[in-house]
Amino acid sequence: MNLSDSIARNLHQHLVQIADMKTQIDRGPRQVKAAQLQVETAKDTLQKCKDSIKQKKMDADRKQLQLREREAKIHEWEGKMNAAKNNREFQAIKEQIAADSQANSVLSDEILEILEEIDSLQIESKGLEEKLKLIEADKVKTEATISQKLAGLNVDLERVEGSLAVLEKDLPADFVVLYKRLVTNRGEDSMAALDDVSCGGCYTGLPPKILDSLRKEQATPCPSCGRLLYRPER
Numbered sequence: 001m002n003l004s005d006s007i008a009r010n011l012h013q014h015l016v017q018i019a020d021m022k023t024q025i026d027r028g029p030r031q032v033k034a035a036q037l038q039v040e041t042a043k044d045t046l047q048k049c050k051d052s053i054k055q056k057k058m059d060a061d062r063k064q065l066q067l068r069e070r071e072a073k074i075h076e077w078e079g080k081m082n083a084a085k086n087n088r089e090f091q092a093i094k095e096q097i098a099a100d101s102q103a104n105s106v107l108s109d110e111i112l113e114i115l116e117e118i119d120s121l122q123i124e125s126k127g128l129e130e131k132l133k134l135i136e137a138d139k140v141k142t143e144a145t146i147s148q149k150l151a152g153l154n155v156d157l158e159r160v161e162g163s164l165a166v167l168e169k170d171l172p173a174d175f176v177v178l179y180k181r182l183v184t185n186r187g188e189d190s191m192a193a194l195d196d197v198s199c200g201g202c203y204t205g206l207p208p209k210i211l212d213s214l215r216k217e218q219a220t221p222c223p224s225c226g227r228l229l230y231r232p233e234r
């Protein structure tokens with residue numbers, strides 16, 4: 001089975017190019033998906049922040065209501081204090097007012113703390129909104145770039161595949177069988193250039209018999225990995 005080095009080289013170049021383009025074409029949708037996922041993640045983070053603000057506002061409202069109710073009660077006690085029938089009753093009311101005032105003081109500290117938390121969450125939320133806008137813009141850009149790149153790659157792939165088909169048409173009939181079987185199973189890995197006296201695919205040293213048959217430009221597989229060998233351009 002004769003196979004000239006130049007034809008073998010040309011075949012392998014085509015196979016490598018096709019494999020490379022297919023890898024790039026496969027990568028496209030994954031890159032788009034990754035960009036979309038980033039948008040989803042940013043949206044989730046923003047939503048969680050907004051939910052937290054809403055929750056804290058409800059907490060603050062509830063505590064403020066409680067505070068006002070207790071204030072009204074204190075006011076009521078104060079009215080009763082003046083109408084106390086004796087000192088014991090007066091003291092009891094006074095103690096009640098002191099206890100409620102203390103409780104309200106704790107409560108208003110809590111409310112203040114929650115309001116401060118809401119403030120910082122609102123700043124965070126604004127930052128997250130800005131970030132989301134940037135990520136969304138990036139996603140749109142990525143989608144456009146990838147779609148343009150894919151269109152170009154598909155055109156190139158078609159061209160190289162067409163050129164390979166032309167090359168394959170002229171291959172010796174006995175060689176085509178072996179070649180097709182290898183390419184179907186291994187694609188670009190079906191061939192390898194000689195690397196000095198080793199196989200350029202698996203780096204195993206080759207016996208003189210193989211090197212000799214390569215010198216005669218015969219289709220020769222590597223005894224170790226099975227790749228079809230050819231001599232590189234010198």
Ligand SMILES: [Zn+2]
Nearest residue numbers: 199202222225
């Ligand atoms: Zn090999």
